Amino acid sequence: MxxxxxxxxxxxxxxxxxxxxxxxxxxxxxxxxxxxxxxxxxxxxxxxxxxxxxxxxxxxxxQETPVKVAYSNEAAFEQDFNDNQLIKDSPTHWSQLIVYVYGAVLLALIFRMVIMMGIVQRSITKYKSSQNGKLILVQPHAQIKNCSFLNQIIIDESLTKDERDLVIQHESAHVTQGHAVDKLLVNLAVCILWFNPIIYFWRNAIDHNHEFLADQETLKTADKKAYASLLLNLAMPSSTLLAHRFSKLPLKKRIMMLYKKPNxxxxxxxxxxxxxxxxxxxxxxxxxxxxxxxxxxxxxxxxFTHVKVYKKDYFKTATVLDPNAKPAFNEAEVVLVLDAGHGGRDAASVALDGQREKDMNLRAVNILKEEATKRGIKIRLTRSGDEYVSLRDRLPIQPATAFISIHHNAMPKNGSLAFGGIELYVSKLNKNIKIAEELGANILGKLKQVKGTPVQNSLKDASLLVLRESQTPAVLIELGNITDQKSLDFITQESNLRKISNLILDGFVLFSKRGC
Incomplete structure (x- = not known):
C-alpha cells in the first residue's frame, strides 16, 4: 500500500x-x-x-428456508500451528524488499539532513567573529558566509559597508518571509520521494523563487546595476542545500529576472x-x-439489518443471567468475536501474487468488522495487527454470541487440489457441536447466494483447537483458495469481500435471533 x-x-x-x-x-x-x-x-x-x-x-x-446440516467427506487442509515447531522463513516478496530498502534510504536521508544542519551551525560558531542579534559576522576564510541559515544572517566581515548593507537587505528578506520553513519542508519531501527525479527540480524551483523574492525586495531601495555587479563578484558554488546563499552559481536566470519587465x-x-x-x-x-x-x-x-436478542440459557458463555431480574426476557448485547487466522511469525500460506495469508485474513476481518458495526453488532478482535497470538489465547473468555475465525485456503506442496472457493468448518469434537452446527448452517445457507466463486455445499469437520475447545459457538471460514488464480482474483476485490461479509452477518443475525 x-x-x-x-x-x-x-x-x-x-x-x-x-x-x-x-x-x-x-x-x-x-x-x-x-x-x-x-x-x-x-x-x-x-x-x-x-x-x-x-x-x-x-x-x-x-423466503427463509431451514438449512439442513450436512458434512462433506473431503479432507481438511487447514492445520493447527504448533508453537514449538521450527518456523521456516517464507520467501521475501519483492514488494517487501523494496519497502525495506525504501525505508532504509529514507531514514539515512533524514539523518543526513539533521547532521548537515549541525555541521552548518558548528561552522558558523567556529568562524564567528562578532554577533549582534540575528546578524553574525564571520571571518573571511569561513565556508559559510553571505547567507542566511534559519533565522540567522551570516556576513563576511571583510565586505565594505555598502556591500554588507546589500547582502543584509537581501538575506533579511529570506528571514522575514520565512523561507527557511519552505526549505525544511521541501528537503523533507526530497527525503520521502528520493526516488522521484522531479522532486529535485521542485526543490531547485523553490530555491530560485526564494532568490527572486529576496532580489525583488532588495531592488526596492538598491541600484539594479550595482546589485547585479555584487551578485557576480560574490558568486560561488553552493556548499549546502539548507542555507540561502546571497549569490550562488549559476546566475543566468536570476540576472535575467532582475531586468525582466513585470508581467x-x-x-x-x-x-x-x-x-x-x-x-x-x-x-x-x-x-x-x-x-x-x-x-x-x-x-x-x-x-435483517439491526440485531436484538434476548438472554436465554442456550450456551454457557453466551449467557449473562441476572437471578434477580424481574422481566421474563432481558435484552442482551450481541457480541461477535472475529479471529484473523495466523499472524506474526505464523505467516501461513503465500498467495500467487505474493500476499501472505495472515495479512489477507486481517484485511478480511477488518472489512467484516466495518460491516458489522453498521448493523449495531459489537465486535471483539483476537488480533488487530500483525502479531502472533497462540491458539488458546484466541478462544473467547468473556461472554460472546459467536466466534468466527477467518482464513484463506491454499494447496500444500505435493498435496491434492484444494477447493477453489468458500468453505465452512466446525468440529464434531466440541461438546456443544449442535449449536455450532446451527451457526455454521445458517451462515453457509446465506453464503450460497455468492455469485462469482464456488461455495462448499456442506459443512466440513476439522479437529482444530479454536473449534474443538471453544466454549462459544465457533466456526472457521475459508474465504477462498489463494493458490488458485480465479479464486484469488475474486477475493482480492474489496466489493466481493463486503458482499461475503454481509452474507456472513446475515447468517449470524439469523442464528442470534434463535433465542427470541
Whole structure:
C-alpha cells in the first residue's frame, strides 16, 4: 500500500511541476509562484491519501428456508500451528524488499539532513567573529558566509559597508518571509520521494523563487546595476542545500529576472488553469471505496439489518443471567468475536501474487468488522495487527454470541487440489457441536447466494483447537483458495469481500435471533 501511495504522490508531482514549468516559471508573480509550489506539493501528498466512499444497497427478496446440516467427506487442509515447531522463513516478496530498502534510504536521508544542519551551525560558531542579534559576522576564510541559515544572517566581515548593507537587505528578506520553513519542508519531501527525479527540480524551483523574492525586495531601495555587479563578484558554488546563499552559481536566470519587465496583472488569470489540473489529479489518484450493503428480505418483509436478542440459557458463555431480574426476557448485547487466522511469525500460506495469508485474513476481518458495526453488532478482535497470538489465547473468555475465525485456503506442496472457493468448518469434537452446527448452517445457507466463486455445499469437520475447545459457538471460514488464480482474483476485490461479509452477518443475525 505504501508503495502505491508513493507512486501516486510522484505522479501528482510530475503533473503539477510540468504545469508550473510551462505556465508559471517565467512569470514575475513570485509570491503567487511560491504559494503554488508549496500548496501543490501538499496537494501531491494529500490527494492520494483521500478516499471517496460510495454506498450501494442491494435488496434480495427470498423466503427463509431451514438449512439442513450436512458434512462433506473431503479432507481438511487447514492445520493447527504448533508453537514449538521450527518456523521456516517464507520467501521475501519483492514488494517487501523494496519497502525495506525504501525505508532504509529514507531514514539515512533524514539523518543526513539533521547532521548537515549541525555541521552548518558548528561552522558558523567556529568562524564567528562578532554577533549582534540575528546578524553574525564571520571571518573571511569561513565556508559559510553571505547567507542566511534559519533565522540567522551570516556576513563576511571583510565586505565594505555598502556591500554588507546589500547582502543584509537581501538575506533579511529570506528571514522575514520565512523561507527557511519552505526549505525544511521541501528537503523533507526530497527525503520521502528520493526516488522521484522531479522532486529535485521542485526543490531547485523553490530555491530560485526564494532568490527572486529576496532580489525583488532588495531592488526596492538598491541600484539594479550595482546589485547585479555584487551578485557576480560574490558568486560561488553552493556548499549546502539548507542555507540561502546571497549569490550562488549559476546566475543566468536570476540576472535575467532582475531586468525582466513585470508581467501585466491580466496574466494572473493563468493561475485559474490549475483548477482543472487539480480536478484531474483528484479523479485519477483519489482512492475509491464502494460499500455494498446487502439487505435480505424475508417473506414477512422484515430486514435483517439491526440485531436484538434476548438472554436465554442456550450456551454457557453466551449467557449473562441476572437471578434477580424481574422481566421474563432481558435484552442482551450481541457480541461477535472475529479471529484473523495466523499472524506474526505464523505467516501461513503465500498467495500467487505474493500476499501472505495472515495479512489477507486481517484485511478480511477488518472489512467484516466495518460491516458489522453498521448493523449495531459489537465486535471483539483476537488480533488487530500483525502479531502472533497462540491458539488458546484466541478462544473467547468473556461472554460472546459467536466466534468466527477467518482464513484463506491454499494447496500444500505435493498435496491434492484444494477447493477453489468458500468453505465452512466446525468440529464434531466440541461438546456443544449442535449449536455450532446451527451457526455454521445458517451462515453457509446465506453464503450460497455468492455469485462469482464456488461455495462448499456442506459443512466440513476439522479437529482444530479454536473449534474443538471453544466454549462459544465457533466456526472457521475459508474465504477462498489463494493458490488458485480465479479464486484469488475474486477475493482480492474489496466489493466481493463486503458482499461475503454481509452474507456472513446475515447468517449470524439469523442464528442470534434463535433465542427470541
Amino acid at each position: 505504501i508503495l502505491l501511495y508513493l507512486l501516486k504522490v510522484s505522479a501528482c508531482t510530475v503533473i503539477f511541476f510540468i504545469a508550473y514549468h510551462f505556465l508559471l516559471s517565467k512569470l514575475t508573480f513570485f509570491k503567487l509562484n511560491r504559494l503554488f509550489l508549496l500548496t501543490a506539493l501538499l496537494f501531491s501528498f494529500a490527494i492520494p491519501a483521500l478516499t471517496v466512499e460510495s454506498t450501494r444497497e442491494i435488496s434480495v427478496n427470498h 501585466s496583472n491580466m496574466k494572473k488569470l493563468i493561475y485559474f488553469s490549475f483548477i482543472p489540473i487539480i480536478a484531474l489529479c483528484l479523479l485519477a489518484f483519489v482512492n475509491r471505496k464502494e460499500v455494498i450493503v446487502t439487505k435480505n428480505v424475508a417473506d414477512n418483509g422484515n430486514y
